[in-house]
Amino acid sequence: MDALPSPPGLTRTTCPYCGVGCGVLAAPDGRVAGDPDHPANRGRLCSKGTALGETLDLPGRLLHPEVRGKRASWDAALDAVAEGFRRAQAELGRDGVALYVSGQLLTEDYYAANKLAKGFLGTGNIDSNSRLCMASAVAAHRRAFGEDVVPGIYEDLEAADLIVLVGSNLAWCHPVLFQRIAAARAQRPSTRLVIVDPRRTSSAEGADLHLAIRPGSDVALFNALLAHLDAGGFRDPAFVEAHTEGLDATLAAARADAADATARTGLDPADLATFLNWFASTPRVVTLWSQGINQSETGTDGANAIINAHLLTGRIGKAGAGPFSITGQPNAMGGREVGALANILAGHLDWSVPGEADLVRTHWNAPNLAAGPGLKAVDLFRAVSAGWIGALWVMATNPAVSMPDGEAVRNALARARFLVVSDCMATTDTMPHAHVRLPALGWAEKSGTVTNSERVISRQRGFMRPAGEARPDWWIIAEVAARLGWGADFAWNGPAAIFREHAALTGLGNGGQRAFDISGLAGMTDAEYDAMVPTRWPVPAAGAAPARFFGNGAFPAGRARLVPVSHRARAEDDGRLTLLTGRLRDQWHTMTRTGGVPRLMAHAPEPVLAVHPADARGIEDGALARIAGHEGASAVLRLRHDAGQRRGTVFAPMHWTAQAAPAARVNGTVPPAFDPVSGQPALKSARVALSAFTPAWHGFLVARRDLGPGIADWAAVALAGENVWRHELAGAEAPAEAFARIAALLPVEGAEWARLEDPAAGLYRGVLLRGGRAEAALFLGAQHRLPPRDWLAGLLASGGSAPVGALLAGRPADGPPPSPTLCVCHGVSQEAVRGAIRGGACSLAAVGEATRAGTGCGSCRPEIAALLAAVEPVPV
Numbered sequence: 001m002d003a004l005p006s007p008p009g010l011t012r013t014t015c016p017y018c019g020v021g022c023g024v025l026a027a028p029d030g031r032v033a034g035d036p037d038h039p040a041n042r043g044r045l046c047s048k049g050t051a052l053g054e055t056l057d058l059p060g061r062l063l064h065p066e067v068r069g070k071r072a073s074w075d076a077a078l079d080a081v082a083e084g085f086r087r088a089q090a091e092l093g094r095d096g097v098a099l100y101v102s103g104q105l106l107t108e109d110y111y112a113a114n115k116l117a118k119g120f121l122g123t124g125n126i127d128s129n130s131r132l133c134m135a136s137a138v139a140a141h142r143r144a145f146g147e148d149v150v151p152g153i154y155e156d157l158e159a160a161d162l163i164v165l166v167g168s169n170l171a172w173c174h175p176v177l178f179q180r181i182a183a184a185r186a187q188r189p190s191t192r193l194v195i196v197d198p199r200r201t202s203s204a205e206g207a208d209l210h211l212a213i214r215p216g217s218d219v220a221l222f223n224a225l226l227a228h229l230d231a232g233g234f235r236d237p238a239f240v241e242a243h244t245e246g247l248d249a250t251l252a253a254a255r256a257d258a259a260d261a262t263a264r265t266g267l268d269p270a271d272l273a274t275f276l277n278w279f280a281s282t283p284r285v286v287t288l289w290s291q292g293i294n295q296s297e298t299g300t301d302g303a304n305a306i307i308n309a310h311l312l313t314g315r316i317g318k319a320g321a322g323p324f325s326i327t328g329q330p331n332a333m334g335g336r337e338v339g340a341l342a343n344i345l346a347g348h349l350d351w352s353v354p355g356e357a358d359l360v361r362t363h364w365n366a367p368n369l370a371a372g373p374g375l376k377a378v379d380l381f382r383a384v385s386a387g388w389i390g391a392l393w394v395m396a397t398n399p400a401v402s403m404p405d406g407e408a409v410r411n412a413l414a415r416a417r418f419l420v421v422s423d424c425m426a427t428t429d430t431m432p433h434a435h436v437r438l439p440a441l442g443w444a445e446k447s448g449t450v451t452n453s454e455r456v457i458s459r460q461r462g463f464m465r466p467a468g469e470a471r472p473d474w475w476i477i478a479e480v481a482a483r484l485g486w487g488a489d490f491a492w493n494g495p496a497a498i499f500r501e502h503a504a505l506t507g508l509g510n511g512g513q514r515a516f517d518i519s520g521l522a523g524m525t526d527a528e529y530d531a532m533v534p535t536r537w538p539v540p541a542a543g544a545a546p547a548r549f550f551g552n553g554a555f556p557a558g559r560a561r562l563v564p565v566s567h568r569a570r571a572e573d574d575g576r577l578t579l580l581t582g583r584l585r586d587q588w589h590t591m592t593r594t595g596g597v598p599r600l601m602a603h604a605p606e607p608v609l610a611v612h613p614a615d616a617r618g619i620e621d622g623a624l625a626r627i628a629g630h631e632g633a634s635a636v637l638r639l640r641h642d643a644g645q646r647r648g649t650v651f652a653p654m655h656w657t658a659q660a661a662p663a664a665r666v667n668g669t670v671p672p673a674f675d676p677v678s679g680q681p682a683l684k685s686a687r688v689a690l691s692a693f694t695p696a697w698h699g700f701l702v703a704r705r706d707l708g709p710g711i712a713d714w715a716a717v718a719l720a721g722e723n724v725w726r727h728e729l730a731g732a733e734a735p736a737e738a739f740a741r742i743a744a745l746l747p748v749e750g751a752e753w754a755r756l757e758d759p760a761a762g763l764y765r766g767v768l769l770r771g772g773r774a775e776a777a778l779f780l781g782a783q784h785r786l787p788p789r790d791w792l793a794g795l796l797a798s799g800g801s802a803p804v805g806a807l808l809a810g811r812p813a814d815g816p817p818p819s820p821t822l823c824v825c826h827g828v829s830q831e832a833v834r835g836a837i838r839g840g841a842c843s844l845a846a847v848g849e850a851t852r853a854g855t856g857c858g859s860c861r862p863e864i865a866a867l868l869a870a871v872e873p874v875p876v
């Protein structure tokens with residue numbers, strides 16, 4: 001690809017959220033647009049990408065280093081880190097220290113962290129939050145191909161005649177890719193889309209088939225497929241013969257499962273047959289999978305079951321065909337490349353292959369290279385808790401929220417003898433436990449590379465000055481290394497130098513045995529690195545490389561392996577429900593960035609538990625409900641009846657934290673069970689008991705201050721507009737007492753309360769007025785049904801006024817009652833879209849014309865499609 005000059009005044013960079021890896025054009029004032037020249041998105045951005053400009057001056061940045069709660073100079077903080085690690089190793093030996101890092105680091109940061117841990121501290125104890133995310137896919141690739149390689153590219157999704165999404169809510173989690181698929185299907189309507197997911201997600205809107213599979217039974221489904229493909233003569237005998245091994249045992253295992261496939265998967269036999277026939281009869285098929293597969297005790301087997309079907313039919317390495325593991329974080333792929341997981345070495349090198357550790361040792365000049373793999377995430381935090389790890393360094397991840405067995409992990413962090421946390425934000429749930437806090441550059445400030453799901457390496461380029469004293473992660477690591485005596489080995493003058501060192505390693509001893517080879521980039525000058533265009537690996541030093549891997553059966557290990565896998569039934573007879581956890585459209589993980597953007601909060605302002613009405617134990621829609629799981633730990637969320645939820649399952653988002661809604665954190669309920677092959681935690685299979693949560697009062701407060709979630713027994717706080725916070729509340733005290741107590745927390749100088757009370761009905765409403773304008777609104781009732789909050793919040797944000805009667809009613813004196821925001825780009829409510837449909841708008845385009853909904857980033861289009869299917873037009 002030729003160099004793309006930056007349009008004048010704009011910086012070409014890459015979105016820091018999901019693994020689609022969209023190119024972004026950023027202006028110095030923080031305005032962003034999709035990069036029309038980036039191959040991943042060709043100008044598109046989703047709701048989160050579109051709102052990036054609103055995350056740049058987030059309050060709450062960590063602005064300077066701190067040691068034991070006190071501001072410190074960089075020198076003092078770095079000295080403290082070095083000393084802490086030195087002491088821990090002196091006391092506990094080499095493996096008495098650990099790093100826990102993240103797919104949100106840039107490749108250069110990630111490489112530096114891994115080099116410090118494995119090369120110089122000499123321990124394998126460096127794991128990444130990718131353990132929670134991609135480990136099963138990595139393990140499956142390695143079992144099947146001998147190396148962790150994603151064969152396909154995004155264009156395959158557009159060239160396919162059948163796309164199967166397994167355990168992936170692409171419409172919300174990889175929205176731009178979903179839009180590419182939608183656009184391709186609009187052009188070629190014969191392209192079929194099948195969704196395999198226990199819930200009817202947004203991705204299922206417009207799909208040709210939704211298989212609401214029993215959780216954990218994907219192996220049985222794909223084994224049934226394999227047996228069907230073989231029995232029906234769809235095997236590619238020449239391909240299988242020449243390029244694979246393991247056929248007989250794999251088929252035997254598959255046939256054993258196939259017999260009972262409908263019982264095991266819980267699928268309708270006709271739907272199952274349709275899927276098997278479509279797959280069998282469509283040569284160009286892509287099977288894309290994500291966390292519904294990976295985050296399971298059988299995650300690696302599930303991924304191999306998918307790959308088996310593609311190997312048997314030779315549908316791999318060809319345009320429009322292949323198994324496709326999609327990555328979650330922006331640099332999940334980069335972390336695998338640099339080997340920052342406890343069980344792999346840098347550059348796709350492996351301890352278990354003779355000679356490969358030597359390549360790393362020599363390249364790094366690191367005689368103390370770790371002798372073998374270290375502790376994986378779950379065991380790593382157990383070791384911290386047990387006191388075996390004397391110093392832990394957490395970078396760019398928030399394990400206090402995102403790890404399973406949340407209570408135990410928080411206890412481990414609290415008990416850690418020496419904890420260093422590098423983050424951009426000052427107040428994550430992990431931060432309070434840190435002995436040393438190190439401020440890292442944020443997205444708009446840092447420079448380096450990331451690799452997306454289709455192996456395209458893109459530049460992130462800083463375009464803003466660092467906040468406070470924030471520094472690049474690689475620099476922080478190199479400075480600590482220098483203080484430990486390894487300055488010469490970490491003497492980089494910038495990310496380009498690190499990238500060159502990393503690229504060079506991938507070519508060492510690589511006569512084509514390792515697919516991951518970017519040694520052709522090792523000679524880049526700083527200027528070339530600065531101008532680097534999106535580049536797909538491999539880039540060998542000599543010769544050209546095709547975009548897809550494994551064309552004509554060229555596997556790195558010679559042959560690919562069909563891996564025999566068998567369905568393992570989950571125990572489901574305990575009267576409880578399976579807790580599926582995952583993501584919401586507009587939130588990113590622990591909300592440290594997206595939670596600060598009101599329009600991103602608007603789509604789902606409070607934590608909601610989706611439950612099939614028949615499983616709701618009589619709990620009403622909109623009431624609070626408790627789920628109790630691992631060791632009795634529980635979470636309380638707002639219950640929503642959702643007929644699209646598979647019976648026997650509930651769904652809760654993973655996003656809520658102690659900062660926003662302490663009682664709605666779900667990971668306490670999730671046990672630390674993991675896949676035995678990959679070590680990836682099973683984050684989607686906790687068993688929980690559902691019960692009503694019946695407080696004495698329910699309420700909400702909208703105010704110009706964040707009073708924090710500590711003001712009631714149950715609370716969820718969300719930014720609802722510029723300087724307006726919405727607090728959802730519930731508690732055990734008498735409603736009148738609660739009203740008085742919370743009202744007293746608000747400043748009243750020059751302001752007065754207008755109140756409406758009906759003690760007999762347990763109803764207390766108040767609006768704090770200053771000069772005729774609402775400062776705050778506090779509504780309490782014995783029932784969970786309360787007026788909508790959006791209108792009041794909007795009024796506070798705009799500084800507008802309204803008659804007191806309307807304020808106390810929580811709705812405008814005239815006009816329609818407010819309803820939740822659906823399209824965040826144009827602020828269009830659900831009700832407005834419903835109204836347009838009732839008025840005759842019968843397509844996405846017509847709704848867009850009538851309301852503008854869906855005409856911005858497009859992330860809400862699947863939800864509009866769902867309303868189009870559900871709402872009847874009113875005949876005129």
Ligand SMILES: Nc1nc2c(c(=O)[nH]1)N[C@H]1C(S)=C(S)[C@@H](COP(=O)(O)OP(=O)(O)OC[C@H]3O[C@@H](n4cnc5c(=O)[nH]c(N)nc54)[C@H](O)[C@@H]3O)O[C@H]1N2
Pocket residue numbers: 018019133166167168169170172173174196197198199201213214215216217218290291292293296327328329580581582583584585586587588589684
């Ligand atoms: N909006 C948004 N987008 C994101 C992120 C975010 O935080 N917010 N995070 C990014 C990251 S790091 C990741 S890893 C990806 C994750 O992307 P996805 O994997 O698409 O997201 P999840 O919501 O975790 O889970 C996907 C689906 O798996 C289903 N599922 C659960 N159990 C099973 C099962 O046994 N079988 C099958 N077939 N399906 C099952 C769930 O119902 C859920 O709908 O998203 C990335 N993109």
Ligand SMILES: Nc1nc2c(c(=O)[nH]1)N[C@H]1C(S)=C(S)[C@@H](COP(=O)(O)OP(=O)(O)OC[C@H]3O[C@@H](n4cnc5c(=O)[nH]c(N)nc54)[C@H](O)[C@@H]3O)O[C@H]1N2
Pocket residue numbers: 102104105106129130132133134291295328329395396397398399401402403404422423424425428440441442443446473581582583588589590591592654666667670683684
């Ligand atoms: N129940 C349940 N739990 C889950 C999941 C699930 O589906 N269900 N999914 C799992 C998955 S797939 C993932 S990926 C994890 C994600 O979980 P986490 O990684 O814990 O979540 P984030 O909120 O993304 O945390 C990233 C942190 O890094 C900081 N940060 C951002 N950029 C930088 C940087 O450049 N440098 C530094 N030093 N810091 C930075 C942010 O401020 C933030 O605090 O959650 C996992 N946990």
Ligand code: SF4
Pocket residue numbers: 015016017018019020021022041044045046047048049050173174175176177
């Ligand atoms: S799909 Fe959205 S979140 Fe993902 S990289 Fe693109 S703009 Fe960013």
Ligand SMILES: [Mo]
Pocket residue numbers: 132133134328329
């Ligand atoms: Mo992830």
